[in-house]
Amino acid sequence: MSSEQTLSADVVIVGSGVAGASIANELARAGISVIVLEAGPRVDRQHFVENFRTLENKPSYQGPFPSVPWAVHPPNQMTPNAYLHTTGPDAEAYQQVYLRMMGGTTWHWAGCAWRYLPSDFELKTRYGQGRDWALKYDDLEPFYYQAEVMMGVCGPDPAKEDLGSPRKQPYPMEALPISYAAQQFRKLIDEKTPWRVVHEPQARNTRPYDARPTCEGHNNCMPICPIGAMYNGSYSVYHAEAAGAKFIPNAVVYKIERDSANKRVTGVQYYDPDKQSHRVTGKYFVIAAHCIETAKLLLVSADEQSPEGVANSSGHVGRNMMDHTGVQVTFISGDKALWPGRGPLLTNVIDSFRDGDWRNERGAYLVHMVDDNQVDLATQLAISKGYVGRELEEQIRYLASHTVRLFSHNEALPDPENRLTLSKTQKDVLGIPHPEVYYKLPEYTVKSCDHTRSVFRELIGLMHGTDEQWTPGYFPQDHPSGSTIMGTDPKTSVVDGHCRTHDHENLFIASSSVFSTVGTGNITLTVAALALRVADTLKKELLHA
């Protein structure tokens, strides 16, 4: 079964998304030997662009990425899902999608690159809810900036538009111009509500940056930026490779080995697509395999020494699953045409509900006015209304230019009952169990979503909206987090403030799985900042040992 040659490196990283690849790049540039094990294949942009162009169902953002059998990712957000099985009262609200391949899920994110607010790290202290992180905003600030430079983030001048997360440096690039639709929306909010619309910080070029072009507003950031104006993890893989890191695709890690004292990780084992097993040893190990897969790997590695799974003496691996589960509505504005869909998908948000004293009883949230092309939805609506011929064409034009889509990111709380376990019945072709998640929306989030609905209704009224279509129940936001929660107490948490597992001194986790709470901003920039902080820790320990 085992290959003859054992691979070895100073640092072995599982996963090549933004977290794993950025650590690999930092370490390789410092002269440290690195092996990156990626479950999925090496990929490239042009084939995804062609897949997207030939796709019938354009809004399906998993559509252009049919997975390989040895590293399945969720095919869609539908229930039942053939891979990520969800149960519990809010099973449908936890249908997360992600990508298992070189570069990870940032192939189809929308580039939203928020820093968390200082209060997001201290929810317990400030509002008596959830937990505090084992680090503060100021600990992460330099790494936030490093991540913004690495990814190429554009954002507003803090003197003109303070997003609430103190900055020592300006954004690497100027903010995106706000689209025509967003300008109309912003005017309405400014004039008729006490709220505000701000520029969304985006990992997207507003000038040529890092040998990649300026965004041209193709409006299909999800599922695929056709020109490379938006950051994705594959760039960091390329940079890491150029700096000497070894990238091994199609390497599905299924086992984390420890020494006899169970204190240090000694190696990992992976299957290739033919289920041949290979062993990789190293001094340090980083699991950077996305919230779902990271927890799954720790649990799959259970053995006699650790019957509940690796790094799991607390029993918290797989627990405290969170997301920005939100609310979504589309409607037809009765005011003048907005012509959404001209520019990147997300350029603006209402950030008036990100923080406040009310967080002691209900969750915070962000509201996105989603600036996507609405021809698809408009056509469905016009047909359903019975229009034909020339009238159908006119209606499609009218509806597409007047459709408004709003959705929210609502704050969850870590609840140990919301739990990822290994499926007892479903396995992949390699014999590795599928993940299964029990999910019940915390009351804190339910109250937050109720508040959001009332705000949305008010906005619909202000825009004289008709034809409201509310997404039934709740809307998953694909920001899973919490499955290897951070904390100071090894009895109730999995990793410490440096993302080092309490149980194994040379095992780190770089993923949203370490989040102690989930705040409201999209999670990727915080994932990247935490990862770069892990790289910094590893550099200090390896170079100054």
Add this chain to the structure above:
Amino acid sequence: MPDFKNILWSALIAGTALGSLALAPAALAQSSAPVQPAPSTRPEGVEAELARGAYLATAADCVACHTMPGGKPFAGGLKIATPMGNVVSTNITPDPVHGIGSYTEAEFENAVRHGVRKDGAHLYPVMPYVSYAGMTDQDVKALYEWFMHSVKPVPQDTEKTRLAFPASMRSAMVAWNFMARKEQPETGDSSTYDTVRRGQYLANALGHCGTCHTPRNALMSEKHDQYLAGASLGSWYAPNITSSKTGGIGNWSGDDLVTYLRTGRIKSRAQAAGPMAEVVEHSTSHLTDADLHALATFIKQVAPIEDKLDHTPRDAVGKAADVPDIRTRGPQRIDDLTEMDGPRLYDANCAACHGQDGAGVQDHYVPSLFANSTVGAGRPDNLVMTILKGVDRTASGAHAFMPGFDGQSDVQRLSDTEIARLVNYVTATFGTGDHHVTPEQVNTLRKAAH
């Protein structure tokens, strides 16, 4: 973006400023703002001479070779790779130990116009002294004064140039210099010349256009009966810019030329990329309107020479044409990286910016592919090079950018086969026809560009 380091020995021997492409933007920002003389007590005449020297250095594009990526202006160190080894540009700041601070004006003149160092050793003709030989005494002096008084000394050594035999014998250059024809020094005050003479002075003694655009004989000297008739640099091709209406740029107006030299592009005609983008960025975009017009006037009156391959104007070929409907297959598995055919490659890599029909965008920030001298040329070299290396040109306040698709690209890495198919599709659809470029040809250019 050290993307243009390997020029052929032929171009090297003849002396070329092309290594400049390796300049990083940071260096460019520095170098385009040379240290100005302090608003000192110097007499007015001295100030004027220093200003004149600064302008001459820009027109002669000294910074291009004598600054390395991220390095201090004129501190040298830029490596120009050749099959014979790297030629490393020298420190020409006025540092007395590491630079040229100890040079007298006569020694400076001997280096600039005759290619002889202070210690008597011969420079490799990468330094275009055969062109600079045409400078007036007055201008050499102004250049000397500017280097000595306005350039910041940098006490820093560069690596030594070590070439393989026989090029390692600097003395061999004596024989070459004997046979190579040099510009004859101009006389008088170059700023008072009439338009054509001033243009000629800018084109030859300073801008050394012929270094790239004039083909060379067996001894690697410029063929004077083929002045500006076009030559390969091994990777990029410096096209025929004589006044031939078919093979050259005789269909360009004087204003077209001025616009091109100032901005690097003319809508529905041409865009500067590669070494010419560097020339525009560092040199011609900083020239005065009067000088640009003089240069244009001179170039316009250069004798027409027909081109061997281009028999219709390169920039007046082709029309909009939609990609055939290829959206028939469903999505392929993520690990399917099969090389696609020409239309699909175009659709996946080019159409997002250049349009399904090749028309580019309205303001031509992204140019059309028809009416485009790179696509319409008989030689596909520059089209291949543009796909490999992209475009990165900042001139007159505008930054033109296209990503490269070579082995360092983060956007998309294309194979030799893919680039060959793409080039053949693009030339067949928007240019003069299928060029039947082979993967081997692409590979040769890919290697030459590194």
